[in-house]
Amino acid sequence: MQLLVDKIKTEGVYVGDGIIKVDALLNHQVDVGLMSIVGKAFAKAFATSGASLVLTAESSGIPPAFATAQALGVPLVYARKKQPLTMGERTYYAEAPSRTKGGVTPLIVSADYLTARDRVLLVDDFLASGRTAVALHEIIEQSGARLVGVGCVVEKVFEPGRKHLEEVFAGPIVTLAKIDLVDEGKNIRVFSD
Amino acid sequence: MQLLVDKIKTEGVYVGDGIIKVDALLNHQVDVGLMSIVGKAFAKAFATSGASLVLTAESSGIPPAFATAQALGVPLVYARKKQPLTMGERTYYAEAPSRTKGGVTPLIVSADYLTARDRVLLVDDFLASGRTAVALHEIIEQSGARLVGVGCVVEKVFEPGRKHLEEVFAGPIVTLAKIDLVDEGKNIRVFSD
Numbered sequence: 001m002q003l004l005v006d007k008i009k010t011e012g013v014y015v016g017d018g019i020i021k022v023d024a025l026l027n028h029q030v031d032v033g034l035m036s037i038v039g040k041a042f043a044k045a046f047a048t049s050g051a052s053l054v055l056t057a058e059s060s061g062i063p064p065a066f067a068t069a070q071a072l073g074v075p076l077v078y079a080r081k082k083q084p085l086t087m088g089e090r091t092y093y094a095e096a097p098s099r100t101k102g103g104v105t106p107l108i109v110s111a112d113y114l115t116a117r118d119r120v121l122l123v124d125d126f127l128a129s130g131r132t133a134v135a136l137h138e139i140i141e142q143s144g145a146r147l148v149g150v151g152c153v154v155e156k157v158f159e160p161g162r163k164h165l166e167e168v169f170a171g172p173i174v175t176l177a178k179i180d181l182v183d184e185g186k187n188i189r190v191f192s193d
Numbered sequence: 194m195q196l197l198v199d200k201i202k203t204e205g206v207y208v209g210d211g212i213i214k215v216d217a218l219l220n221h222q223v224d225v226g227l228m229s230i231v232g233k234a235f236a237k238a239f240a241t242s243g244a245s246l247v248l249t250a251e252s253s254g255i256p257p258a259f260a261t262a263q264a265l266g267v268p269l270v271y272a273r274k275k276q277p278l279t280m281g282e283r284t285y286y287a288e289a290p291s292r293t294k295g296g297v298t299p300l301i302v303s304a305d306y307l308t309a310r311d312r313v314l315l316v317d318d319f320l321a322s323g324r325t326a327v328a329l330h331e332i333i334e335q336s337g338a339r340l341v342g343v344g345c346v347v348e349k350v351f352e353p354g355r356k357h358l359e360e361v362f363a364g365p366i367v368t369l370a371k372i373d374l375v376d377e378g379k380n381i382r383v384f385s386d
Contacts, residue, residue, distance in 0.1 A: 015278075023280065029246075029306040030269040032262040053222075059251035059271065066259050069225040076223040078252065085208075087216065113222040 001041055001176040005192050007034060008154070008177055014188045018158065020179055026125050026153060027060045038176060039067025042123060042151040045174045046072070049148040051121035053077055055114070055140070057096075057107055057132050064153050065123040072121070077114060079107040079136060088112050092142040096135035107135050109143070116144030127152035127175055130161030137168050147171065154179060194234055194369040197346070198385050200227060201370055207381045211351065213372055219318050219346060220253045231369060232260025235316060235344040238367045239265070242341040244314035246270055248307070248333070250289075250300055250325050257346050258316040265314070270307060272300040272329060281305050285335040289328035300328050302336070309337030320345035320368055323354030330361050340364065347372060 011024040025031045042064070051072060056065035057079040069076040083091065090111035098105045114120070120140050124132060133150060140147045147169055155162065155175035165173060180189045204217040218224045235257070244265060249258035250272040262269040276284065283304035291298045307313070313333050317325060326343060333340045340362055348355065348368035358366060373382045 019278065023303065023305070027277070028270065028273065028280065028303055030259065030262070030271070032259060032269050033266070035259070036263060059255060059273075062252060062255045063259055063269070066223065066225060066228070066256055069223070070229060073226070076225050076256070077221065078223070080221065080252075084220070085212065087221065110216065110221055112216070 001038070001192055003037065004034065004153070004177045005190050007031065008179070008190045012190070016185075018156065018181060018185065020154070020156075020188060022154065026063065030063045032063075035063045035067045038064050038153055039069075039071040041176060042068040042121075042174065043071030045151065046121050046149045046172070049121060050119050051148055052117070052119045053114075053121070054123050055079070055109070055120050055136060056123050057081070057136060061124040064125055068121070068123045068151065075113075077109060079109045079139065081105055081107065083108050092139040094135035094138040094142075096131040097129070105132075107132070107139060109139050111143065114140070114143040114145055118143070118145035119148045120145050121148060122150045124152050125154065127155040127161040127165070127173070128159045130159070130164035133161065133165050134168060137165070149174070151175070153177065194231070194385055196230065197227065197370045198383050200224065201347070201372070201383045205383070209378075211349065211374060211378065213347075213349075213381060215347065219256065223256045225256075228256045228260045229263075231257050231346055232262075232264040234369055235261040235314070235367065236264030238344065239314050239342045239365070242314060243312050244341055245310070245312045246307075247314050247316050248272070248302070248329060249316050250274070250329060254317040257318055261314065261316045261344065268306075270302060272302045272332065274298050274300065276301050285332040287328035287331040287335075289324040290322070298325075300325070300332060302332050304336065307333070307336040307338055311336070311338035312341045313338050314341060315343045317345045319347050319349065320354040320358070320366070321349040321352045323352070323357035326354065326358050327361060330358070342367070344368070346370065
């Protein structure tokens with residue numbers, strides 16, 4: 001998606017060590033118009049997937065996942081990182097290491113909202129290490145639901161996320177902007193297919 | 194909003210102690226169509242506010258705040274509860290006690306996305322103790338921005354949230370469904386204005 005590539009080029013900041021700050025678009029301030037276009041692009045890419053829900057992880061996955069669920073006309077479910085008192089007792093649980101925050105992040109989904117009948121479209125902001133996506137895939141497996149596609153707004157192609165995900169999932173993985181390192185990691189290149 | 198009242202009546206679960214579980218609509222699974230209607234209702238209620246952005250706190254505030262920002266055509270900014278490595282150094286900070294999760298929740302907003310020129314519409318899922326809204330108001334004050342309105346999807350009228358908020362903010366506070374305790378707290382009543 002050229003619009004997204006252009007926005008990342010103008011508003012993204014490369015802070016080094018493979019970390020790109022897109023807080024102006026995605027992770028803190030949200031460009032809602034851009035997210036609506038992102039949601040429509042995923043809905044188009046997965047139009048024939050028969051997805052019954054969109055799954056993501058709180059918090060930065062919620063805006064693109066919400067917009068995608070909106071465009072597909074299906075519910076959104078977001079994995080919680082901490083079990084609230086109101087959550088039911090039957091839950092699915094997996095762990096994902098988080099680099100930008102440090103430590104391990106638990107991911108919890110109530111069994112009330114993910115069932116063996118569901119066809120799940122996984123949407124997230126970044127595909128980097130792939131650990132969040134792999135952990136969400138684990139949760140989907142636990143529930144007996146079926147993962148039908150993965151859409152991530154930004155892919156860091158210099159990280160093993162796609163490879164790790166392909167080890168557990170043979171279906172379509174769609175990313176709208178790709179980022180690669182150049183100049184021995186001192187700069188980045190932003191592009192799309 | 195009668196639709197919201199009806200949905201809370203059919204899909205909400207009162208778990209006692211004044212805690213209502215609306216995980217099926219708002220806090221875990223998100224009814225995206227309902228949230229779009231909620232967003233349009235807030236956009237209409239605050240059409241003349243001149244809001245330049247919608248502010249909320251991660252995570253459960255994001256869906257209604259996203260939909261409102263979408264309907265108003267302005268950016269969304271969500272306060273983070275943990276400072277990511279990618280966040281800039283200049284931040285605003287306040288603390289809000291969280292009952293359903295226990296402990297104190299820090300709220301952090303980068304100074305890059307909230308400036309003295311902003312007119313802020315605060316949107317959240319619940320108005321209950323009012324502590325999140327009061328903490329976000331504190332952050333808005335720190336930035337020099339102006340709070341122009343508060344929209345919360347559900348108000349617990351048996352809690353002091355509105356009162357606490359009115360002590361610091363004289364503008365409009367709009368809530369779309371109200372919940373009160375009946376039968377000495379054994380049941381709830383859901384209604385709208």
